[in-house]
Amino acid sequence: MLRDILGLMTQCLNELKNEGVTHLVVEEKNLNALTQAVRAHAKPETTQTPNPAANRATPPPPEIAPTPATTQTTTLPQPPRIELPQEEPHAQLAWLQKRVLTCPTCNEHKRPSKQLVFGTGAINAEIFFCGEAPGAEEETRGEPFVGPAGQLLTKIIEAMGLSREKVYIANIMKWRPELPTPYGDRPPTREEMAFCLPFLHAQLAIIKPKVIVALGATAIEGLLGHDPSRTIGKIHGHWQKFNSIPLMPTYHPSYLLRSKNPQAKRILWEDMLLLMEHIHLPISPRQRNFFLAPQPNINPA
Ligand code: URA
Numbered sequence: 524m525l526r527d528i529l530g531l532m533t534q535c536l537n538e539l540k541n542e543g544v545t546h547l548v549v550e551e552k553n554l555n556a557l558t559q560a561v562r563a564h565a566k567p568e569t570t571q572t573p574n575p576a577a578n579r580a581t582p583p584p585p586e587i588a589p590t591p592a593t594t595q596t597t598t599l600p601q602p603p604r605i606e607l608p609q610e611e612p613h614a615q616l617a618w619l620q621k622r623v624l625t626c627p628t629c630n631e632h633k634r635p636s637k638q639l640v641f642g643t644g645a646i647n648a649e650i651f652f653c654g655e656a657p658g659a660e661e662e663t664r665g666e667p668f669v670g671p672a673g674q675l676l677t678k679i680i681e682a683m684g685l686s687r688e689k690v691y692i693a694n695i696m697k698w699r700p701e702l703p704t705p706y707g708d709r710p711p712t713r714e715e716m717a718f719c720l721p722f723l724h725a726q727l728a729i730i731k732p733k734v735i736v737a738l739g740a741t742a743i744e745g746l747l748g749h750d751p752s753r754t755i756g757k758i759h760g761h762w763q764k765f766n767s768i769p770l771m772p773t774y775h776p777s778y779l780l781r782s783k784n785p786q787a788k789r790i791l792w793e794d795m796l797l798l799m800e801h802i803h804l805p806i807s808p809r810q811r812n813f814f815l816a817p818q819p820n821i822n823p824a
Contacts, residue, residue: 543712548747554777590685600628605725612646615729623697624721632715640725641733642693649802650685651675651732656696656711657743667692671778676738679776682753682813684804691730695745697722716745727768734803735768738797739775746770760794762801771798789814 539808588619603626607615620641623629629639640657643666654669668676677687698717700711723745727735737743739757746765747753755772763770773794779787792814799806 534660543626599629599714602718602721603628605721607728609703609724612729616646616726618728619722619725626722628718629698632701634699634701635660637662637699639697639804640665640667640694640699641697641722643667643686644691645689646691646730648689648691648730650798651688651727651730651735652680652692652738653735653746654692654694654738656708657696657699658708661820662699662788667694671775671780673774675776675779679791679795682792682810683799684810691726691732693723693726695723695741696718709743713749716741720745729768732768735765735770736771736798736799737763737772739778742775743772747772759790761796762797769794771801811812 530594566670605619608618610618623641624639626639633639652674654668654672657667658670658672658687661667661673667673676692678795680687680690695716696711698719700715702708702711735746737746743753743755743758744750747770755774759773761772763772771794774787774791775789779791785791796806796811799810
């Protein structure tokens with residue numbers, strides 16, 4: 524029951540966030556009532572069954588959660604300084620992967636028996652998809668975007684006439700942010716993002732993609748910096764730059780999974796059409812018309 528209510532509330536907050544709302548006023552008495560309700564129902568984390576459908580980029584309202592101070596006020600060390608070896612790109616990427624997988628801080632925050640998630644794809648990829656953080660399935664398999672949102676991303680990539688093997692896929696975070704709530708994932712804190720960003724920057728420096736796709740608000744903030752006026756609703760579909768690389772901000776696939784807006788797929792698809800034009804990928808008339816009418820399946824096959 525409580526989970527349903529919180530799920531609904533999270534969904535509403537996400538809808539607002541995706542529409543560009545960055546602040547909400549919550550009256551003290553409402554906040555207290557919510558906090559008490561959550562505390563009354565909260566179970567220790569070890570008794571929770573991870574919800575595979577819970578997607579990253581699903582920010583629970585952190586203020587209302589019975590959040591232990593340790594997960595909110597983390598004290599991470601200074602972000603790592605990455606100096607890539609003077610070697611060819613494959614060797615650099617292998618070096619970097621080892622650097623991440625043996626990073627003591629990352630391992631300290633990884634859950635026991637789970638994995639850090641480095642990234643996957645082609646070393647010569649033209650397109651670099653960047654998401655937020657691994658979710659339940661990703662930390663189990665050690666690969667980004669393999670859960671429900673990932674399956675949708677794979678279909679989007681295939682609709683572009685590509686495959687996961689031809690692009691590169693990574694996240695801002697290399698570990699799954701610990702769960703401070705009994706009901707799901709949370710977005711990373713700024714401190715967590717700052718710690719992991721040098722790894723992502725190094726991945727970008729090795730892959731040297733022609734374009735970056737920033738999937739969702741966290742990826743946009745991580746790559747472009749914090750700017751409350753730069754909401755996804757405003758900037759999706761408008762080219763930005765990261766270190767002189769054209770960057771296309773767009774919606775996170777988990778937003779499509781949640782959204783009741785029948786146009787949501789088309790909106791994201793139009794951002795991808797712009798990207799395909801930019802790098803001169805062939806676009807068939809059929810591809811141009813994908814998702815003009817609501818369709819049950821994003822897979823064009
Ligand atoms: N959401 C993300 O942002 N990244 C993943 O790897 C999976 C879900």
